Amino acid sequence: RGADAAALSTKAVRDGDDYLLTGVKQFISGAGTSDVYVVMARTGAAGARGISAFIVPKDTPGLSFGANEKKMGWNAQPTRQVILDQVRVPAANLLGGEGEGFRIAMKGLNGGRLNIAACSVGGAQAALDKAVAYLAERKAFGAALVESQALQFRLADMRIELEAARTLLWRAADALDADSADK
Numbered sequence: 001r002g003a004d005a006a007a008l009s010t011k012a013v014r015d016g017d018d019y020l021l022t023g024v025k026q027f028i029s030g031a032g033t034s035d036v037y038v039v040m041a042r043t044g045a046a047g048a049r050g051i052s053a054f055i056v057p058k059d060t061p062g063l064s065f066g067a068n069e070k071k072m073g074w075n076a077q078p079t080r081q082v083i084l085d086q087v088r089v090p091a092a093n094l095l096g097g098e099g100e101g102f103r104i105a106m107k108g109l110n111g112g113r114l115n116i117a118a119c120s121v122g123g124a125q126a127a128l129d130k131a132v133a134y135l136a137e138r139k140a141f142g143a144a145l146v147e148s149q150a151l152q153f154r155l156a157d158m159r160i161e162l163e164a165a166r167t168l169l170w171r172a173a174d175a176l177d178a179d180s181a182d183k
Contacts (some may be wrong), residue, residue: 007011007160010084012041019043019094021062021087031080032065038108040090040101047142053101055093062087110176117169124162129156 010023021041024029037056045052056063066081095104132155137148145151176183 010039010041012054014041014043014091015088017091018088019054019091021056021083021084021089027069027079027084028082029077029079031078031082032068033078037084037182038083038095038104039065040105043098043101048102049099051101051105052098053095053104054089055095056089057086058085060089076135114173114176117165117172120127121162121166123167124165128155128158128162129160 010021010096012021014017017020019041021039023041024040026160027111028037031037034079037058039054039056040051042050043052043055043123062085064083066083095101131148135148135151135155136144138145146155174180
């Protein structure tokens with residue numbers, strides 16, 4: 001079902017040596033600022049084998065973008081709709097063959113998941129650093145809070161979980177680099 005949901009909103013119809021892409025993609029990171037887009041579109045029957053991947057340059061007629069989304073976080077990159085209205089792309093812009101888009105998307109997601117994990121580990125490290133700094137400067141009963149044994153135990157647990165997450169990320173990245181079957 002996930003394969004259907006991922007590509008139902010965009011269809012690609014063969015027209016001679018071209019494809020015509022029509023549909024809308026929601027919440028696309030980098031939309032409007034990237035020069036090239038990889039678009040998954042339905043070229044065949046329902047299911048994963050009916051999805052194909054296309055390279056679409058930003059300046060292609062019929063390609064437009066929605067308003068920049070207002071987000072609570074992760075503002076380093078714009079997020080918008082990608083709107084395809086009879087976007088004509090040459091058949092040469094097909095990645096792989098027809099029906100190989102889902103496989104290509106899943107391979108791309110492997111690296112994307114590592115990127116999100118790395119951002120999360122970095123955010124957790126920043127939070128731990130800020131917590132330690134706060135506890136070192138804040139005093140109660142004449143001593144810095146960081147000297148409290150109970151708070152030291154909580155900081156130690158946080159550090160252990162952070163190191164476990166970092167190690168898991170490194171192992172996952174190594175498995176992806178090695179093209180391991182258990183990635």
